[in-house]
Amino acid sequence: MTTVGIVGASGYTGLELVKMLVTHPEFVLKYLATTTGDTVIEALHPSLEDVITYPVEKASVEAVAEHCELVFLALPHKASMGFAKDLIEKGVKVVDLSADYRLDLDTYEEHYCEHEDKEHLDESVYALIEYYREDLKKARLAAGPGCYPTATLLGILPFIPYLDENAPLFVDAKSGVSGAGKKLSESTHFVNINDNIFAYNPLKHRHGPEIAEKIEKVHGKKMNVNFVPHLIPATRGELVSVYATLKEDIDPLEVLKKHYAGDMFIRIREKPVDIKSTAGTHFCDIFAAKNGNALFVSSAIDNLLRGASSQAMVAANLMCGYSEGLGIPKIAYVP
Ligand SMILES: NC(=O)c1ccc[n+]([C@@H]2O[C@H](COP(=O)([O-])OP(=O)(O)OC[C@H]3O[C@@H](n4cnc5c(N)ncnc54)[C@H](OP(=O)(O)O)[C@@H]3O)[C@@H](O)[C@H]2O)c1
Secondary structure: OOEEEEEEEHHHHHHHHHHHHHHHHOOOEEEEEEOOOOOHHHHHHHHHOOOOEEEEOOOOOOHHHHHHHHHEEEOOOOOOHHHHHHHHHHHOEEEEOOOOOOHHHHHHHHHHHOOOOOHOOOEEEEHHHHHHHHHHHHHOOOEOOHHHHHHHHHHHHHHHHOOOOOOOEEEEEEHHOOOOOOOOOOOHHHHHHOOOEEEOOOOOOOOOHHHHHHHHHHHHOOOHHHHHHEEEOOOOEEEEEEEEEEEOOHHHHHHHHHHHHOOOEEEEEEOOOOOOEEEOOEEEEEEEEEEEOOEEEEEEEEOHHHHHHHHHHHHHHHOOOOOOOOOOOOOHHHH
């Protein structure tokens, strides 16, 4: 058994973490916190009424360290590193869902803000499970990948050795609105998103540099990544289509099947993938096809789970010596 807590329990990813912890066989929930506290979890998330009752406190490093062996930080970037640096020093394992420990220092400071915990940045493990599984087993700090980078990288990484690095890589990504967190904005307002679809921050979104950095880390190859995210009128789910140029003749589905043989949460599909089949699960579904040297790779995930909370839970499983699939959702919200 391992005692765990969540800081940021009132948010969307916080809720998904609570839902998994209710039935997790080895993690015992010992602490929930938000900015202000002074409430109970079922008041913040009425869907949890008669499922779990638990006090929510004002977040404090001392309280986390007193109650938890591992903590999930489901916080905005910048807020996370403020907690993580002291928690690690106090011996608490940290799984951070924000961008604070995902990137190299230069990439982070160019696209986010000044880093306030350079000391621990180097030891964080990027929690893209299929690629960093062994490192996670030894880690005390895991950095949850961005939701778009998760879907993109799982789809394209197996193909990088076969790609022409002089040709641009286009990533056309679509996300449900929960990807933006619970705070309302003009673009996520119902009247704007209903019956609508639009690109935002085309070629300038912060997940573009994250994708490029991780491709280079895994394969040692610099790719010209052109990332364009779109919002779609759905609550959850992400569909990523990558367009790339092959430099050699391959069978795309065979490449995927061979690469992910033995990975229990990757499903290689014979037909184009959809978001609904992965909604509510940790699965990443991937399809690929080619036309001459043009390659199309499509991947689908649930942004709140594989793109955030279930990926964080798998990281926590590995960090605590449990099996990867323990307490991880597999049944999709279909129909
Ligand atoms: N949504 C996704 O699909 C997704 C996917 C991948 C990664 N992420 C990342 O995961 C993190 C959480 O995302 P989210 O969608 O769950 O966001 P969210 O719905 O906006 O929730 C954020 C939470 O952080 C809390 N919080 C903010 N500042 C705090 C502080 N200083 N101390 C304690 N609590 C604080 C908020 O509590 P209050 O209610 O008290 O303000 C709220 O519970 C973000 O970094 C996000 O980028 C999200």
